[in-house]
Amino acid sequence: MxxxxxxxxxxxxxxxxxxxxxxxxxxxxxxxxxxxxxxxxxxxxxxxxxxxxxxxxxxxxxxxxxxxxxxxxxxxxxxxxxxxxxxxxxxMKDYPPEHDAPSAVMIYTRDEVEFGEKNTLICHVTGFYPAPVNVSWTKNGQKFTGSSINVPYPNKDGTFTQISRLQFTPQLGDIYSCAVQHLALTQPLTKICEVEASAQSDPGVGPAVFCGVGLTVGLVGVAVGTFFLIKGNECS
Known part of the structure; x- marks a missing residue:
């Protein structure tokens, strides 16, 4: 540093x-x-x-x-x-700095998802040291501004937690992501949420947000990087 x-x-x-x-x-x-x-x-x-x-x-x-x-x-x-x-x-100038990467990154919505109704996406980052982390957001692959982030809060084990919030209005097919950067990460850790209908065959069922995680890793000797997208737990 x-x-x-x-x-x-x-x-x-x-x-x-x-x-x-x-x-x-x-x-x-x-x-x-x-x-x-x-x-x-x-x-x-x-x-x-x-x-x-x-x-x-x-x-x-x-x-x-x-x-x-x-x-x-x-x-x-x-x-x-x-x-x-x-x-x-x-x-302490001769002591090497300690770097702990985030142990968990979660993305979820504050309220139940409804198309066209304002909501808040939350990116919860914990288990990192030192503070802070940097969190950036995208919507459909484009940079999305206007988010906020709290000051680092200490955990009992000496690591930190930070929460970034993004105001958004869910629309079918929209894909949001939060990318977390930290000194202990060589590449950003990215969480993805996609707005989808819960059941296309049932118009009475509302929308949902499905979340996954992708971690970009550089591989020595590989000319073309591959991006992994894993659709995981439902956030609603």
């Missing part, structure tokens, strides 16, 4: 019975930074240092939450993080 990235996390139990657990993620590099708060495996919010504000990404049905002074605290933590990065970087 051209830039040294430092992550610090802190897990606190709010009671002796460990009914809830909080987590704080502080990350920094020479050009970027991260500050995220979570509880019980869910993201409470994160600092957006470009917008200079703290973002609360909860859905509308959740009671709104604000934490006074949290953005100022995040800025202060970035200064501390960069000082630590300078010290740790000198002592």
């Amino acid at each position: 051209k830039e040294l990235l430092l992550f610090l996390s802190c897990v606190l139990c709010v009671s002796a019975d460990a009914q809830h657990s909080d987590i704080t993620i502080i990350g920094c590099s020479n050009s970027d930074g991260e500050y995220m708060l979570g509880m019980d495996g869910e993201e409470i919010g994160y600092a957006d240092f470009n917008k200079q504000e703290f973002i609360y990404p909860q859905p509308p049905f959740v009671d709104p939450m604000t934490i006074p002074g949290v953005y100022a605290q995040a800025v202060g933590e970035q200064q501390t993080c960069r000082e630590n990065m300078k010290r740790f970087g000198k002592g």
Whole structure:
């Protein structure tokens, strides 16, 4: 990696019975930074240092939450993080970086599929280290923009999870894909979803999205690469 990235996390139990657990993620590099708060495996919010504000990404049905002074605290933590990065970087410069490829990539829809009705495709990536991954989307082989992705969330084993979301309107025959790029992957890992009718002979049966996975692998000495498309589990 051209830039040294430092992550610090802190897990606190709010009671002796460990009914809830909080987590704080502080990350920094020479050009970027991260500050995220979570509880019980869910993201409470994160600092957006470009917008200079703290973002609360909860859905509308959740009671709104604000934490006074949290953005100022995040800025202060970035200064501390960069000082630590300078010290740790000198002592750890000879250690080879650890790279773990994503252990699982899943693609599915948020709601039951209906033709012409807006929906959300979700690409769930987990088990990778270090963070982050890059997720890109295509529709019928063409690049599709407008997706979003959350900040990396830590797993209990030290790896990370990220979720990318894409708003779409299902139409018969459309094929969507999400391609995941990571330092430990030599080629992107691609998940594919195809919008099809559940049963062509029964007009009363609605559409469905069928998902598969294709991994592009370079083979030494092979002049022509072959793309494998495996249609797998139904996503609906």
